[in-house]
Amino acid sequence: MKKLSFLYIVAGALLFTACDESLDIEPTDQLTDASVWKTPTNAGLFLNDIYNNLNPGPQSTVFTNVPSEISNDPLDNFSDNSISGPIAGIPSYVNFAQGSYGPSTPIFTPHWKNMYTNIRKCNVFIQNVSASSFDDATKKGFLAQARFLRAYYYKSLMDLYGGVPIITVPLNREEQGDAIFNPRNTYEECVAFIQKECEEAAVDLPLTVAAKDAGRATKGAAWALKGEQELYAGKWPEAAATNLKIMQSGAGYDLFGDYGQLFLPANENNKEVIFDIQYAANIKGEIKEKYWNPVKVSDGGGWGAVNPTQDLVDEYEFLDGKTEAEGSALFDPANPYKNRDKRFEATIIYDGASWKNGIIYTRLGVPNNSNELDASGAGGKGRTGYFLKKMVDPAIVPGVSAGANSIIWRYAEVLLNYAEAQNEAVGPDQSVYDAMKKVRARAGLPELPANLTQAAMRMRIRRERRIEMAFEGKRLFDLWRWRTAEQIFSKSLRAMKITVVGGNLVYEKVNAGGGKITFDASKNYLMPIPQTVIAQNPKIIQNPKY
Secondary structure, three states: OOOHHHOOOOHHHOOOOOOOOOOOOOOOOOOOOOHHHOOHHHHHHHHHHHHHOOOOOOOEOOOOOOOOOOEOOOHHHHOOOEEOOOOOOOHHHHHHHOOOOOOOOOOHHHHHHHHHHHHHHHHHHHHHHHOOOOOHHHHHHHHHHHHHHHHHHHHHHHHHHOOOOOOOOOOOHHHHHHHHOOOOOOHHHHHHHHHHHHHHHHHHOOOOOOHHHOOOOOHHHHHHHHHHHHHHOOOHHHHHHHHHHHHOOOOOOOOOOOOOHHHOHHHOOOOOEEEEEOOEOOOEOOOHHHHHOOOOEOOEOOOOOOEEOHHHHOOOOEOOOOOOOOOOOOOOOOOOOOOEOHHHHHHEEOOOEEEOOEEEOOOOOOOOOOOOEOOOOOOOOEOOOOEEOOOOOOOOOOOOOOOOOEEEEEHHHHHHHHHHHHHHHHOOOHHHHHHHHHHHHHOOOOOOOOOOOHHHHHHHHHHHHHHHOOOOOOHHHHHHHHOOHHHHOOOOOEEEEEEEEOOEEEEEEEEOOOOOOOOOOOOOOOOOOOHHHHHHOOOOOOOOOO
């Protein structure tokens, strides 16, 4: 879909009329409101525009609708997985970590506005296609895709704000007046809406699509959205059943062999991908290689905008299946990064790691080293002693668009979603062990110990999920739904300070400068509804204590 998705029209600017009413000539370089619904081809362009709005482009900001957040301040920076190297003006530090965000904080208004703009486009499309004379198969396929996309945009709102107004028809202030103002639906009503929309859309969506249609919704995509929403809502039996449906769908989903290579452009649209957002370099690209590379690399420099924490590093098991804290026999305090879970090497740039055509040093004492630890963040260097490797293409010069697709759901997440939901619903049965075994085997890790209790399995699933899905925008929402954020954020996030003493490296875990996150459990499990929305719609009630 890389070519197709960029043949889009701006849906909000469809209403054009000729300047001279005596001439009945349709413009050839744009679509009129009347002509767009005349043919499936024209309507398809409108649908392409809705897909295109999944794509935030090269200069996105936080709280777009892309979970992996191709930006200079991705969602994992709002969790305990990472912090931003630069701190000046960075929302995860200036607002979130300081606890100084509220209804007037500017990061929220664009998100709310953009999601409802996209939802309105879906409503316009659904209304007009439903009334069209298109053949039945075309109509069903179009409507199923639009309903999936609308559900996706609603979930993006629900993840941050809880219950939101569910609007399924186009609203027009001039025609409807104040009737366009709707109160918030409850969170439970919103969840039920997502479930219904996805299940009904899946009926008319294909199991697979041809290569030319990569990026379009499939049954698996609809079920992945539904299953994740059920997981987030704690609807355990439903979540287990929905994710199992994907596993048994016959669509050919499986784990890609190499975890590190999974996310790079050379392997996009592989068998693990269930739904992704299509990018194309120099057309609709992204410059994460500039944002996320270390401050100094062999072919330029990045912003070092994602610094993985020591807290995350400590969660990576060694190849015997134990962490340092659990007494792994493979842990060497003089070489702590050896013999780790394969995903560690694929995700984290650490001191002494090979990267591009050089070695990255974060230790202190290397002359003219822009990558060394500066826990304060004041010097524009790294704040934790680590940089991000996952999803960063070493072949791309920082500042150049790689055009890599952004994966929203992949098969490994489905396995982990199933394992969690099934464990919560019935306990750690063999199917839970089997799902976990498959994910861990790719990482080079042994099977989990037999006869784990439900609580022990819960702990292992949560750790597995953190490692497998790191930097894919899931961690913050996991902390929220598990209601563990207050505990996690009660301690300062950690960094690794490395010094050279007597010719030997000395590793010391220290607090990361600015790594303490202020979190008020009485309100911060939801974000505030933007003040502009409250001011415009008297029926909207703000989230508690904002």
